[in-house]
Amino acid sequence: MRVSSVRNLIPRAKIFTAKRNAPMRFYHYSDEEVEDESFPSEWYEKAFSKLTNLSHLLKNVDLVDGKLVNVSDHSRVYDGSLEQKVSSFKSLARTFIGCPSMQEMMKKNVVQALADVQCEQPVFFSKASEREPITVDSLTKVSNFLNVSAQQRKLVRQSICVQVTKYPIWTGAIEEILNGLKSEIDFLNCRCPNKEIKMAQQIVTTCQKFLESATSYDPESTSWMRLKGVDSPASHKWEDVLEMFSDFINCLCEETKLTSEVKKLEVMKEGLYQIRDAFIDKNIGYKETRHQESLVHKKLSKTLGHSSRCVFTLLLYYLYGSVWDIEVELCGGVYAIGRGDKFRLCMGKILTSNEQNMVHSGVKQLSRALGLFKFVWETAGMKGDLEVQGHLWCIGAKNKSFIYRNNMFFLHSVSC
Template identity: 60%
Template sequence: MAMQINVVLYHCSEESHEENLPSEWYEKTFPKLIELTHMLKNLDSIDGRLININDNSVVIDDSLQQSMHTFKSLARAFLGSPTAQQALTTHTAIPPLCFSKKSERGPMTINSLTRVCNFLNISAQQRKLIRLSICPQVTQHQIWTGALEEILSGLKSEIELMGHHSPNKGVKIGQQIIYSCLKFLDAAVTYDPDSTSWMRPSPSKLNGSPVSHKWEDILEMFNDLMNCLRKEKEKLFHLPKLGVMKEGLLQIKDVVVDKNIGYRETRHQESLVQKKLTKTLGHSSRCLFTLLMYYLYGSVADVEVEICGGLYESGGKDRFCLCMGKILTSDEEKTVRSGVKQLDRALGLFKYVRETAGMKGDLDIQGHLWCVGAEETSVTYRGNRFFVHGIRF
């Protein structure tokens, strides 16, 4: 089956210069699409990983991962069919020409503010305003340490699962380094609303001189960790984020981390972290973007948009609608709900950046989800509309 599907995809790519494929192609390919829908039911590709929707567990299966990629590619081609395009135009609530261009039906990975701004056509001056507004918020000490802990905890879970299937020396050493990194972060997190930390004495008043650590220590541990796990990098979702966060660590490597210093000294060191990161993380920084995602959603994942859509004029002067989409393997409630939440996260990011830029005009956001054989319907989530469409031939 996999070989036949690959052949179909090859013909699809050969004819990619055409907006509409021949009707014979749709007729020949639709049974394969149905077959893949049944095979992949209750599975979805989320943030680059194959996820079981029923329990949110990660599925490690290269064959299923490839089948999912094939399914999404074939379904994306069907969105350009006359039938699918005609169905969109019948909805008065959907902007005219929505998803009509082939480029608007392609995927998009967002890993920096620059990519968001390019998509929204935000000017250079407005980009400076965005950075100046966002940086002081997302570089707060608790956001910085929280993002690092989220990455390390995620990586810890991944290699624990990997250790059960294929334990090796690199993975075992990696586990020890992660433990050390998390212990380091525990020392870095000093905020406790119930503590009387302001009464904490300075080091000179303590018995002995405690050893002070610096952020350079965790930078070295990150380098060792990436080296230990380099053979497993294709299997570990959180590993690339270590490299991303090194950009920030390099800027603050001389800042002291120590719970045993006095309250004022501690706050001064935390303020240095924020100031240095705010000053040095540029608009295109992936580290800055990771901090923003953690600040907004408590997640460090980049934004994966399956159907990138666009910004469309929407029935009036200075009124726009941002539309993006996703392809589902099932129209069951749990799967639709999961897809809606993913789309809402992506759409919310774009709306947040646009509002921060102070751009003129009202902006509505719409999510569109496609599934083989689904009935046309719509749902409202957090005040925004999400349309469910059927893929048919």
């Protein structure tokens, strides 16, 4: 099936693209929010047939953290045509989610699960803007979404930076990036080796050795007071890693399969620049080593700002042990409940199948996004309690609700 044939089913106004810098807004329960036009039943029937065919084709693959992945074994899939089909499938599904019959079905699903009279009006994903995707890659984006004030952002930055710039978090995030890169580069070198990939292999191996010297400490081999080691030619600084990251980026800048990884290297260069004069290895003695670690923490927490994507990467590692930006397929919104002292954040994901491993993968991704937004809400000291909900859609699913990590999730069936 050609992707173009699917796209022809979607009116131009219905092909949604991410407005990555647009601020989000709060929503209140109102019938006026339902503004999307509906289409003739014949259109939905024809489009649903295409949607079903795509679902069978894409049964085991999905976009995870912006990368095409075989959910069955968590392996990366390098197939541009298949990735386009996934994008077309999700764009078409967004149109169905906005149609009146789907809205009514979702409303019943939520009301039945919550037994909440306040949910009797259509409140979520009813507008096209609520069904747009968003890449969450900075605290600024999260704060814009939640309407966090400038004063509250200062509080968020101060609170978060103290935690996420600690030495084990910093080195752990760098290690996670390098391990992921090495795995991808080794695979590409086996599949399509070239000079740049081979050079990148050498750089990542050297970086990992540097990092090992920054994290492993043997009290039997290093004295408590070896201050002269600071002046030793064998001692390395974080500036050496900064230079290797720059070389790394130059080697991989034209490797389209590693675009997200290269961007993450660029992000971490901000932090490396701030600590470039700090020593990285352990042969300088225990006491001086602890001083250098404290220096790294102090410089990073002082210099990295609220809008820093480096801080955001460290926060993701601190919360989830992952460094990759979070892709939210339906951004949803924050809805005021009752008198306004309680709020509900709804976000969603479209699944290519209702297989158990696919549903579990989607729930985990949504849970990370929802947890991040709630963490920032609470850190900012926002007024009112924030309840979070995850919504998932796929063809052939049975409408149901369930609890995952103390949060409510809904699985909705896509139908015409």
